[in-house]
Amino acid sequence: MAEAQILVLGAGPAGAATAIGLRRLGYPVTVVSDWRRFAAVEGVSQRVLDGLRHAGLGGALEQAATPATRYVRWNGEQLRLNQEFLLDRQRFDHALRDDLLQAGVTLVEGRVRAVRPGYAVTLENGQILRGDFLVEARGRQAPLASDRLRGPETVSLLNLWQSAPGEPASAVESLEDGWAWMARLADGRCYWQITLDAAAAGLPGKAQLADYCAARRRQSAWVTELFDAQALAPAQVHARSSTAILAGACAGTDWLRVGDAAMAVDPLSGNGIFQSLSSALQAPVVINTLLRQPQRAELARRFHQERIEQLFLRFARLGRDFYRQERQRGGQGFWARRQDWPDHQPMHVQADWHVVRVERRPILRDGLVDEAQVVVTADQPLGVWHLHGIELAPLVAELQAGASLSGLLSSRPAQHQRMLRHWLDKQGYR
Missing domain, CATH: 3.30.9.100 (D-Amino Acid Oxidase; Chain A, domain 2)
Incomplete structure (x- = not known):
């Protein structure tokens, strides 16, 4: 059977990471992208650089990242913090295209004029591209449905x-x-x-x-x-x-939203590229499941949607907490509107063993979205499947049924015992 033809609209970090991940799975991928219309630079952290390398975008980094001294004047304090890396977006965008071409992705330069069911994508020059699956990765420029969540404008x-x-x-x-x-x-x-x-x-x-x-x-x-x-x-x-936006639906049977097209965060969170990568790294497996295991389509869509929503809330709360650090202006309009959005739930919820439970949830296994027993905690609402290869649900279920921890761990290597005891302690188990 011929492989599905996949169209990716957008060659930013999210679109590029998704396309390269799909090529690794053997799919023919065409990326459609228009060049950035203005010069820009972004400050990113070391973990963003690590994420880009993991996504197969190391070539882009070699071209674009420059270490720089970082200064902060916030809440009446003046600080010199650890360095950040300045990412020249024009050079970075050019290098992303080189990474795509080296990965075997077909790259088409052009601006999308219309997308019709089928999928038929018409460019401004009249060219029409056809595909079986569509990935929307055009960032904030992507058309959004009406059922979306918006932060303060x-x-x-x-x-x-x-x-x-x-x-x-x-x-x-x-x-x-x-x-x-x-x-x-x-x-x-x-x-x-x-x-x-x-x-x-x-x-x-x-x-x-x-x-x-x-x-x-x-x-x-x-x-x-x-x-x-x-x-x-x-x-x-x-x-x-730069309004924070969460798209209402981020997955269908033959389409997927990634990066800023799925969720765009407030720039104060400082994680625009990181959140784009976070949503894109899971996308190839979700798409692979939708195409190869249609009976798991609902599971795959649920996996993608839940993770997009959790990532959005995580970054929204991170931005909120940065706004809250500016206490000298807390009562003023700009700051007041952002210090209470999206909610008052803390970034990290205090551990409580009594709310820990075992549930069946979607997970990633062997290149597909599957289902397994996971451990849901106050701080991990989507569940934790394993700890360094050790499945946690059987252990937690037996502990909650009254089994002795010493007895359950006695046959395990000493290193595993230490890891598991440390993890249980962090969940409030005594």
């Missing part, structure tokens, strides 16, 4: 200009009505982005945005420390939404 204004070469550095600072992130690359390219409440910002028209942003930069001590006098003049501006 937020807008970011990205300014970029060329200055003299210097030491790479980045900084973030809180403002009365929002916050700003800025970075300087070694070749003198400079970036400054201010994030504001879309409804309350009172922004001028498009023609006046450059002057407005320049005036805001002149008020910042960080700007004068990090950049030269060129930073005080009007610069090129790109306005974009």
